[in-house]
Amino acid sequence: MPIEIPKDKWPGKIRTVTLGATAAEGGTRSKTVAIGGEASLPFMHFENPTPNPPLVAIEIKDRKPEDWSPLLAEVWSEAMNDPGAWAKAAEATGADLILLALSVTGADGKPNTPDAAVAATKAVLGATGLPLLVYGPGQVELDNELLVPVAEATRGERLVLGICEDKNYRTIVATAMANGHLVTARAPMDVNLSKQLNILISDMGMPADRILMDPTTGALGYGIEYGYSVMERLRLAALQGDAMTQGPMIVTPGFEAWKTKESKVGEGVPESWGDWKERAINWETVTAVALIETGATIVVLRHPESVKRVHRAIEELMAV
Amino acid sequence: MEHTVSFQIAETGKSATAKVPTGSLLVEALHEAGVEIGQPCGGQGRCGRCIVQVTEGNIRRRSALRLSVEDIADGYALACQSVIEGDLLVFVPPQEKIARRMTSDRVATEVKVPENYDFRWSQRIRRVNLSLNPPNMDDQTDDLARLQTALRTQANIGQTDCSLALLRRIGVILREAEWQVTAILDMASGDSDAPARLIDLRPGPTDEDTPLWAAAIDIGTTTVTFWLVDLVTGQVKMQIAEYNSQIARGEDVVSRIVYASKEGGGEEMQSRVVDTINSLAETACKRLKISAPEVIKAALVGNSTMIHLLLGVPAASIRLSPFITAVNHPPLITAREIGLRINPEATVDCLPGVASYVGADITAGVLSSGVDLSDNITLFLDVGTNGEMVLGNRDWLVTCACSAGPAFEGAGVVDGMRAMEGAIEEVWINGETFEPSYRVIGGGKPRGICGSGLISLLAEAFLTGVLDKAGNVNTSLKTRRVRESEHGGEYVVAWGAETEDGDDIVISRVDVDNLLRAKAAIYAGYTVLADQVGVSLADVHKMLIGGSFGKYINVEKAVQIGLLPDMPWERFEFLGNTAVRGAYYALLDWQARDRVAEIARRMTYIELSADNTFYDAFMSAMFLPHTDMSKFPTVEAALRKT
Amino acid sequence: MALSGIQIYKLLPQTNCKECGFPTCLAFAMKLAAKQAELAACPYVTEESRKQLAESAAPPIRLITLKAAGGEIKAGNETVLFRHEKTFFNKAGLFVKVKASDGAEAIKAEVAKANAYKVNYVGIELCVDGFAVEADGGDFSAAVKAVRSATKRPLILVGKDTAVLDAGLAALPGENPMLCGADASNWEAMADLAKKYSASLTVSGASLDELADLTAKIQAKGVEDMALEVKGDNLSQNLSLATQLRRLALKSNFRPLGYPLVTFTEGGNGRDAVAAAQAISKYAGFVVLPRFAAELFYPLLVLRQNIYTDPQKPIQVQPGIYEINNPKPESPVLVTTNFSITYFSIANEVEGSGLPAWLVVCDAEGMSVLTAWAAGKFDSERIAKTIKTMDVASKVSRKRIVIPGHVAVLSGELEAELPDWEIRVGPREAVDVPAFMKQALI
Structure with a gap:
């Protein structure tokens, strides 16, 4: 009995966004990468081709973080003391992008400074040819204070600057617009809030193809289902033609997963959790893959083994 | 242990004293001393209106909400949140007076007597003139039975009940009136066998045209x-x-x-x-x-x-x-x-209601607005402290309530006030200079902003870019009118020099949030209601708006902020107080009274908190005018123009 | 096709008699539409309406049940493609597969280990749902008996050779196992076997066309309980296949493919975690893994729990003590509710300020502060209980809590409930919290 496969026809598609700029384009990256462009739900190759695979970014810091899991400290070891070296090591594991997260304080315990932030950014740009994302420490005033000079010092690189939130987006958007960068717009796990922030940023005159959406997610076991459904709904809205939800989505499963006790620590936890390292990698990988299958375009990870496994999953998922 | 608390009352210049045990609240001492103090929030420590100044002695403050560090240093305390642990001398500042006369008292609504109203047929109240035979040695019937006989023979009222209180008076009335009286009865039900209830007995006959009051x-x-x-x-x-x-x-x-x-x-x-x-x-x-x-x-x-x-x-x-x-x-x-x-x-x-948050004011509103008889789908909206709505037609009725909060009545907004003298009722903002102009009820100096003023202020501020769509004040504008404050950005509507009390009248980020929440709750309420029964807002033939709220608002502004749906203006009808009008209809006519009962019986109440649908609709309405701009095409056009 | 509330209402008596337990016929109709009520509750519905309503209510994906002495596992009855549309109902069963060729002793040891496994996640005890035995040579009957001696949970028997499978099934009297392996080559004998032992039958086909033909033929032989094996070459094919099958069942109401799905995962070294995760979120009714390991099953069991949470409930965060900016014992304790937006706004403000704090999140059934208080879900009793059960006192050096300004009214009662704690009233708006912490909490 011949069956007609039900195919969805959508009026909208995900916007194509290009990260990074080569010398010819006014930057210094060895290549640029494009994301987005899908006209179907993730990996429904029987409906439409998937023009660009999802990408894996590795998160590094401008100085050795004190609160990261020993498993991460072990695997990155010495490189953590030097953002340039760390970026190089990250590139060597096969990452597609580097995300540099600026710290609240310097190694001396004093507040981070614009000069230090610019220096760290430049070190990373010098060490790798991959496109770069730079995020502030997540405190309104400090974010603005650090990101503006970073944006100015890297004019034309098409970095992604973050994070814009509904109460603090103007300064970052303005400097990204003035210096040819992109921004990440993060809203707390709500379809409407994600969309609203996109509208606010667009209203400032930022071109839509320079906005990434971070709908926020929880880790496996810590609210992943909310982020999962919000992303599914955003993807559906985008396909239905809602222009303000069509930005590619970036999420941070590495940050979320490594914050959980399951990944972070190996002692004083139930035996039924099994082998620490394998469990931690599974935690990060499962979180990332579940989100990729709901529509994440960039996943930011922390452990090289997860990067490898997620890459392998993406490869399989991209097979037609 | 007992403590003596002495009060000095600013308003009267008098003092008062109370003796209360340790651990009493200051409000309890005030009450004990017979000093009146307003507690608009019901003693929850939320409003800060019960502020007093402790001039001697120490008091323990459970909450210092709404008090600055300086206030506390000066001895100020919230009476409802402060615990007495020693003798005190307390100064009671002047209490905000509730204006005696309301604006609505000025304008009487025009009310037409329903067609076909006939006292004799529409009412269950009857007024009958009776002429009783005076008693004598042969006719020793008691007074009540005599009255009941007269009612039976002269008014065809079979049985009549009479309360004890009335019974105590009828002997005197009958004799003083020399047995010529007017009886007023409630026939209770249409059933002629059921006993009537005597409400009043008045001396002498009454002319048919003499008014009978209710x-x-x-x-x-x-x-x-x-x-x-x-x-x-x-x-x-x-x-x-x-x-x-x-x-x-x-x-x-x-x-x-x-x-x-x-x-x-x-x-x-x-x-x-x-x-x-x-x-x-x-x-x-x-x-x-x-x-x-x-x-x-x-x-x-x-x-x-x-x-x-x-x-x-x-x-x-x-x-x-x-x-x-x-x-x-x-x-x-x-x-x-x-x-x-x-x-x-x-x-x-x-009159009967439907549920906890849909009461008789709404069933009466449906009666007077006629939603239950309408051929077309009608949406009835009553906005007060809560937003209640009814959607339906002659075949079905659904209703819901949402907690909009009293922001549109001026509460929860720092410079908000009710619509009375001194309230700014409409605001315009110049799109180039961001300078406002405004109209004040009564024409004097402004004291605050009332609901209609807040709606127009919100709309103007949004259309001119003073506010972004999320309600953030754009403090980077080149005007002194916008500035940072402790609650985020704010916009100055009137400088202190122009106002009654000399303080600036402003709208802050927090005020805007409260207004957004109120309008979002209302918009979400009726959209979810329509959604639940599978009706689109475009199918709504008429939108009837009850409550004093509707009377003064500017539809255009209300649509611009996304409080009312973007539909042709002729579909909106403002009905004023539909509740009292419904009560009036039910008072007059037993058939209308039966109809209210029927409305209450067949209205289906939908609990909005049962799932996430309302929350989603609410979040998407927490934006100016709405996250989905395609629902507000005329606002989109207006924005493009500015 | 599912009917809307108004459509159902038109089939009801419209008398508002209240005997069904709802105030009006429309209210009842809306509950029926939401599948939160049974039509049987209405004593007056006409026969004709009953028939119409029954048709619309028939599940598009058949519910099947595997049963054994140790419990039962259900799959099917799903009604949506995306969990946010309603919810996913019957949690995907997670099974561990053993091979007959491994020998009875090894099988027994492996099954016993997996069978004993349990793990606690937010107070719920999770475990492996059942086992699959593959007839890949060796004594199949002995292998099944070995499994059965080590577990009482439901079983799936996997193979192609009906004679071998028959011997295995014979070892499971009185159960409803699943028989896996019907295809174009053996469907008739497999159907007979499934019937003989009241087993559900898993069918696979080279194409969807062939699969639908097979299920129709098997059904004609009297087997109703079937499952479909998703057998792509890679993750991409499995995702497409599972999606197509779910769409055909739900959107096209295509009965020959309206059965739960079974996925066998392959490949070690992290691939099985990924493949099983995909199967759990994308439509599998049964997921069979080739091995057991705690570090593999724990994340998968949690994922399944998360995906099958009812999304209609308000978005909540886990009640607990949250550490913000590495708090120390002297850092302040802030109390709030577990409504996600409430939590996020407080956490973000404090996090953004750089001030360290302990954020105690109370279970207020996912309501915001004011709503929860109004509904009696965030009162002094609940707050006090949270402070005590979470043993906040052991983390801090100063017994002081800050409650939201909106519930200032609770301060008095809290003083009584928590006599040795200092109760402070914080601001009403999250945005004012950092300033309050700086000025008032010294």
Whole structure:
């Protein structure tokens, strides 16, 4: 009995966004990468081709973080003391992008400074040819204070600057617009809030193809289902033609997963959790893959083994 | 241990003293000393209106909300949140006076007597002239039986009940009137076998055209409206309104329920609202030069909490999940039972409601607006402290309520106020200079901004870019009007030099948030209601808006902020107080009264908190005008122009 | 096709008699539409309406049940493609597969280990749902008996040779196992076997066309309980296949493919975690893994729990003590509710300020502060209980809590409930919290 496969026809598609700029384009990256462009739900190759695979970014810091899991400290070891070296090591594991997260304080315990932030950014740009994302420490005033000079010092690189939130987006958007960068717009796990922030940023005159959406997610076991459904709904809205939800989505499963006790620590936890390292990698990988299958375009990870496994999953998922 | 607390009262210049045990609250001491102090939030420590200054002695502050560090250093404390642990001397600053006369008192609504109204057929109240045979040694029938016989033979009323209180008076009335009397009866039901109830017996016969008085009353959370009606002609002869004096114990229903649940709180709430009604009755009667006992019937409506509090029925279960009332359809009572000072035997009819948050004010609103008879899908919206809505037609009716908060009544907004003299009622902002101009009720100096003023301010600020779509104040604009404040950015509507009290009138980020929440709750309420029954807002033929809220608002502005849906203006109809009008119809005509019961019976209540649909709709409406701009094409066009 | 509330209402008596337990016929109709009520509750519905309503209510994906002495596992009855549309109902069963060729002793040891496994996640005890035995040579009957001696949970028997499978099934009297392996080559004998032992039958086909033909033929032989094996070459094919099958069942109401799905995962070294995760979120009714390991099953069991949470409930965060900016014992304790937006706004403000704090999140059934208080879900009793049960006192050096300004009214009662704690009233708006912490909490 011949069956007609039900195919969805959508009026909208995900916007194509290009990260990074080569010398010819006014930057210094060895290549640029494009994301987005899908006209179907993730990996429904029987409906439409998937023009660009999802990408894996590795998160590094401008100085050795004190609160990261020993498993991460072990695997990155010495490189953590030097953002340039760390970026190089990250590139060597096969990452597609580097995300540099600026710290609240310097190694001396004093507040981070614009000069230090610019220096760290430049070190990373010098060490790798991959496109770069730079995020502030997540405190309104400090974010603005650090990101503006970073944006100015890297004019034309098409970095992604973050994070814009509904109460603090103007300064970052303005400097990204003035210096040819992109921004990440993060809203707390709500379809409407994600969309609203996109509208606010667009209203400032930022071109839509320079906005990434971070709908926020929880880790496996810590609210992943909310982020999962919000992303599914955003993807559906985008396909239905809602222009303000069509930005590619970036999420941070590495940050979320490594914050959980399951990944972070190996002692004083139930035996039924099994082998620490394998469990931690599974935690990060499962979180990332579940989100990729709901529509994440960039996943930011922390452990090289997860990067490898997620890459392998993406490869399989991209097979037609 | 006992402590002596002395008060110096600014308003009167007098002092008062109370002795209270350790651990008492300052409000309790005030009460003990007989000093009146307003507690609009019901003693929850939220509003800061009960602020006093401790000039001698120490007090323990549980909460210092709304007090600055300097205030505390100066001894200021919230009376409802401060614990007495020693002797004190306390200064009581002047209390904010609730304006005596309301704006709605100025403008009487035009009310047409329903067509076909006929006292003889529409009423269950009957007034009959009786001529009794005086008793003598041969006819030793008692007075009551004599009256009952006359009613049977002269008015064809088979059985009549009479209360003890009335019984005590009839002998005197009959004799003084030399057995020529007028009886006023309530036939109770249409059933001719059921006993009638004697309401009043008046000396002498009464001319057919002499008015017979009754009242239609709407007990609003904020305002009580009182209509005095002549049942003979059906005409409304007097309309007055007054603030519900329960306001002093809480501005919203939840605060009142909480207060009423405290010891003695229920009794206090009951007597407060009865006092308000009594003073309205007294005023209305005085103006018409009649006496209050001439009022022999009342039809009452109000939200379920108001009716519970009026009847002295515990209301606590209304507030708590699963939100059940003690009664939706109260029995008929007499005025005496709740202390209403009209005729003590007067029939008091509290019309039926549907659920905890959809009360008789809404069923009465449906009656008077005719949603239940409409061929087309109609949306009825009543906005007060809560937003209640009804969607339907002659075949079906669904209803829901959402907690909009009192922002549109001026509460929860720093410079908000009710629509009365001194309130800014409309604002315009220049798109180039960002300078505002405004209109003040009464034309004097502004004191604050009322609901309609807030709506137009929000719309103007948004269209000119003073606010972004999320309601953030754009403090980077080149004007002194925008500035940073401790609550985020703010916009100055009137400089101190222009205002009554010399302080700037502003709207802050927090105020905007409260307004956004209120408008989002209302918009989400009716969109979800429509969604649940599978009707699109475009199918809504008429949008009827009740409540005093609707009377002064500018539809265009209300659409621009996304409070009302973007539909052709001719579909909106503002009906004013539909609740009291419904009470009036039910008062006049037993068929209308039956219709209210039928409306209450067939209305389907939808609980919005049952799932996430409402929350989603609410979040998408927390934006100016809405996250989905395609729902507001005219606003999009207006934005493109600016 | 599912009917809307108004459509159902038109089939009801419209008398508002209240005997069904709802105030009006429309209210009842809306509950029926939401599948939160049974039509049987209405004594007056006409026969004709009953028939119409029954048709619309028939599940598009058949519910099948595997049963054994140790319990039962259900799959099917799903009604949506995306969990946010309603919810996913029957949690995907997670099974561990053993091979007959491994020998009875090894099988017994492996099954016993997996069978004993349990793990606690937010107070719920999770475990392996059942086992699959593959007939890949060796004594199949002995292998099944070995499994059965080590577990009482439901079983799936996997193979192609009906004679071998028959011997295995014979070892499971009185159960409803699943028989896996019907295809174009053996469907008739497999159907007979499934019937003989009241087993559900898993069918696979080279194409969807062939699969639908087979299920129709098997059904004609009297087997109703079937499952479909998703057998792509890679993750991409499995995702497409599972999606197509779910769409055909739900959107096209295509009965021959309206059965739950079974996925066998392959490949070690992290691939099985990924493949099983995909199967759990994308439509599998049964997921069979080739091995057991705690570090593999724990994340998968948690994922399944998360995906099958009812999304209609308000978005909540886990009640607990949250550490913000590495708090120390002297850092302040802030109390709030577990409504996600409430939590996020407080956490973000404090996090953004850089001030360290302990954020105690109370279970207020996912309501915001004011709503929860109004509904009696965030009162002094609940707050006090949270402070005590979470043993906040052991983390801090100063017994002081800050409650939201909206519930200032609770301060008095809290003083009574928590006599040795200092109760402070914080601001009403999250945005004002950092300033309050700086000025008032010294």
